[in-house]
Amino acid sequence: MAAAREEPLLPPAPPRRRDGQKGEEEEEEEEGWWRRWGSEAGKLSYLALPMVVVTVSQYAVQVSSNMMVGHLPGVLPLSSAAIATSLASVTGFSLLIGMASALETLCGQAYGAKQYHTLGVHTYRAIITLLVVCIPLSLIWVFMGKILVLIGQDPLISHGAGRYIVWLIPGLFANAVIQPVTKFLQSQSLIMPMLVTSIASLVFHIPLCWLMVFKTNFGYNGAALSISISYWLNVAMLVAYVLLSNSCKETRTPPTIEAFKGIVGFLRLALPSALMICLEWWSFELLILMSGLLPNPELQTSVLSVCLTSVTSLFAIPYGLGAGASTRVANELGAGNPEGARSAVRVVMSIAVTEALIVCGTLLASRRLLGQAYSSEEEVISFVAMMVPLVCITVVTDGLQGVISGIARGCGWQHLGAYVNLGSFYLLGIPMAILLGFVLHMGAKGLWMGIICGSLSQIALLSAITFFTNWQKMAENARERVFGEKPTEPSRYHLLE
Helix, strand or coil, rough: CCCCCCCCCCCCCCCCCCCCCCCHHHHHHHHHHHHHHHHHHHHHHHHHHHHHHHHHHHHHHHHHHHHHHHCCHHHHHHHHHHHHHHHHHHHHHHHHHHHHHHHHHHHHHHCCCCHHHHHHHHHHHHHHHHHHHHHHHHHHCCCCHHHHHHHHCCHHHHHHHHHHCCCHHHHHHHHHHHHHHHHHHHCCCHHHHHHHHHHHHHHHHHHHHHHHHCCCCCCCCCHHHHHHHHHHHHHHHHHHHHHHHHHHCCCCCCCCHHHHHHHHHHHHHHHHHHHHHHHHHHHHHHHHHHHHCCCCHHHHHHHHHHHHHHHHHHCHHHHHHHHHHHHHHHHHHCCCHHHHHHHHHHHHHHHHHHHHHHHHHHHHHHHHHHHHCCCCCCHHHHHHHHHHHHHHHHHHHHHHHHHHHHHHHHHHHHHHHHHHHHHHHHHHHHHHHHHHHHHHCCCCHHHHHHHHHHHHHHHHHHHHHHEEEEEHHHHHHHHHHHHEEEEECCCCCCCCC
């Protein structure tokens, strides 16, 4: 009898070609991986690229106003407007942006879980909360001129800044509506309405500002009033879209008393969100203030201002990527798909690294052009060129931080981001800046190197948290938040394996 044929215990290995090249199955697996990467990259690009334009357009409203004021006779109007704009960002606009970012968690996860009716409730809740927050902020702004005098600032500039910031108060309340509505649309991937309305507001703002500054009796205060008018125009267009568009048919809901009931729960996410954004923002503003105490403060402050303005402008790119990452991660977690969230994180991080390297290479190649764009003084141009390598490090850290912060907002662990930023910048970065800038007499270069130390610490800690995140538990927390709204306490988050 013929011997019985033995069956192999394991399936046969895929055939390998003798020439050392990959087999068909390996090629198909690799093609599948690239296909998935390309699909996720396409989704992120659809969200991120328009958000970059939205961010730049909103930022350009204030920048263009200062440019108009800069063409008035004398230096007082520009000095007053610049200080007022900076203070308004630090004490008001940054806080509203941070608090509204809680909706990236709440609305994004609710949309992923197909709980469409709750998006409107969360948005009403945020608008109410932010409008209430604007009341004490506006009172501070009313007395800002006197506050600046009390802390030793020049009286003429202080009074001018005080008048300018008062005309920005209507714009503050407009932002209390713009930011929540923007997050409401972003969580549904409705990016194009924000793109169109932000560009339309900017196009409207530029001639309006010119008329208010040069053709009326408002003078430089007209620039602030035009900002407020443009912001309210943006509100009107966004609200009209939400009310009239079929895209928001399932998510828009009439205002109810339910919006008032969950304000405490909203604040548990909103306050850490605000701190996560503001703590880093404020540290760079402190850098500019400290530069005024250095020898030759005019040069030191000018150079740091050029570097900070450049970094702020370039941050629009990682901020857009972070917004896309936040939406994708929140939607996938809300849908109970941890692998989809993990895939989005991997793709967006690879894009962020690539973007940061490209921008750094461009900056290094044009380091003298950067200074020439802001000044014709050779001393300033040379100093800025010397600072560019340090600026490039900040561009890399900001690029990664902007994306990881978006991931944090998508997951809902903003409280950890706030702790990281507090420790990185205020326990390490600022003390190192003081040590290098003043004790070791390294000047503006030392101040910036100190902040870089804080940024490197921030990225190391945020990256570690992201790497060790348990995505399955994140998805469970998201589903529980959407359907039960219980895990708003930080102790309920089981982040790590």
